Amino acid sequence: MTKPKRHWGEIQARRVRERVGRLRFFGVPMDLGQDRRGVDMGPSAVRAAGLATKLQPLGLEIQDEGDVLVPSPEAREMGSHKAKFLAEIAEVCEELSLRVEASLDAGERPIVVGGDHSIAIGTVAGVSAHFKKRGQSIGLLWVDAHADMNTPDSSPSGNVHGMPLACCLGIGPEELTTIGGFEPKVDRDHVVLLGIRNLDDVERELVKKSGVHAFTMRDLDVRGMADVMEEALSLLCDGTAGFHVSFDVDGLDPSIAPGVGTPVRGGLTFREAHLLMEMISDSNKALSFEMTEINPILDQRNATAEVAVDLLLSGLGKRIL
Numbered sequence: 001m002t003k004p005k006r007h008w009g010e011i012q013a014r015r016v017r018e019r020v021g022r023l024r025f026f027g028v029p030m031d032l033g034q035d036r037r038g039v040d041m042g043p044s045a046v047r048a049a050g051l052a053t054k055l056q057p058l059g060l061e062i063q064d065e066g067d068v069l070v071p072s073p074e075a076r077e078m079g080s081h082k083a084k085f086l087a088e089i090a091e092v093c094e095e096l097s098l099r100v101e102a103s104l105d106a107g108e109r110p111i112v113v114g115g116d117h118s119i120a121i122g123t124v125a126g127v128s129a130h131f132k133k134r135g136q137s138i139g140l141l142w143v144d145a146h147a148d149m150n151t152p153d154s155s156p157s158g159n160v161h162g163m164p165l166a167c168c169l170g171i172g173p174e175e176l177t178t179i180g181g182f183e184p185k186v187d188r189d190h191v192v193l194l195g196i197r198n199l200d201d202v203e204r205e206l207v208k209k210s211g212v213h214a215f216t217m218r219d220l221d222v223r224g225m226a227d228v229m230e231e232a233l234s235l236l237c238d239g240t241a242g243f244h245v246s247f248d249v250d251g252l253d254p255s256i257a258p259g260v261g262t263p264v265r266g267g268l269t270f271r272e273a274h275l276l277m278e279m280i281s282d283s284n285k286a287l288s289f290e291m292t293e294i295n296p297i298l299d300q301r302n303a304t305a306e307v308a309v310d311l312l313l314s315g316l317g318k319r320i321l
């Protein structure tokens with residue numbers, strides 16, 4: 001007797017479910033890290049784009065426990081112009097960090113959706129804290145048009161969303177670098193910046209001095225995504241428990257992700273971005289994902305949230321064949 005042939009979809013769903021496990025969604029409607037209103041609607045836009053429904057054919061379920069509370073800028077004082085809303089951002093990141101850590105402790109895989117990129121300070125703190133307890137370190141893949149390595153002294157705007165990668169490396173205001181009671185959250189040897197194409201003068205020097213691995217758009221032009229990602233993955237995984245993916249949607253080309261506060265031409269194409277995510281999935285080493293800077297007010301018919309959802313699916317195991 002021959003066994004009944006299983007449907008392709010069923011086989012894929014089982015493969016993905018076994019590898020990925022349980023997911024938990026954290027919405028972080030943070031807009032205190034930059035000046036454009038609307039980025040606080042990012043989590044809703046991603047829910048509206050159907051993340052939970054679209055995960056089902058992959059055999060994945062995502063628990064959504066609502067959004068982390070973020071105070072409105074109108075209700076608070078901005079504080080220092082060198083790092084606006086520093087106290088509020090630190091408070092939100094502290095809370096997010098605890099929730100992300102608890103989720104990993106419970107054997108789940110956190111999916112964090114912003115909100116501006118300052119939330120990464122909390123997410124990375126939480127992921128790092130979980131593995132630190134087990135004597136392990138993590139890698140960090142930062143996909144972005146910008147390097148996000150400013151400090152209050154170097155930043156022309158004082159917007160904290162331009163500082164989170166520096167904070168993860170232990171460079172920046174103590175309120176942000178010491179979340180969880182330890183720093184740095186990641187070692188520069190295991191940090192990869194990918195897709196950058198627009199840096200401030202001082203920041204350019206900071207990136208070079210920091211020792212992180214930076215792959216610019218030019219590198220991607222010359223070498224291609226597959227080659228760059230192969231090297232990136234070996235840097236991210238070498239001696240670590242795996243890596244966190246912090247994806248700023250402004251890393252994408254504005255033609256496919258128009259809903260961002262700081263669009264820069266010449267970003268990742270639709271296919272380059274998918275290949276990146278597919279290779280992440282193939283590596284089976286992504287510990288957690290984060291999509292940031294989706295701004296529905298600036299978007300066209302939710303296209304940016306939809307591409308973010310598509311990319312998450314690829315990162316979690318959706319395949320063409």
Ligand SMILES: [Mn+2]
Nearest residue numbers: 117144148248
């Ligand atoms: Mn960013």
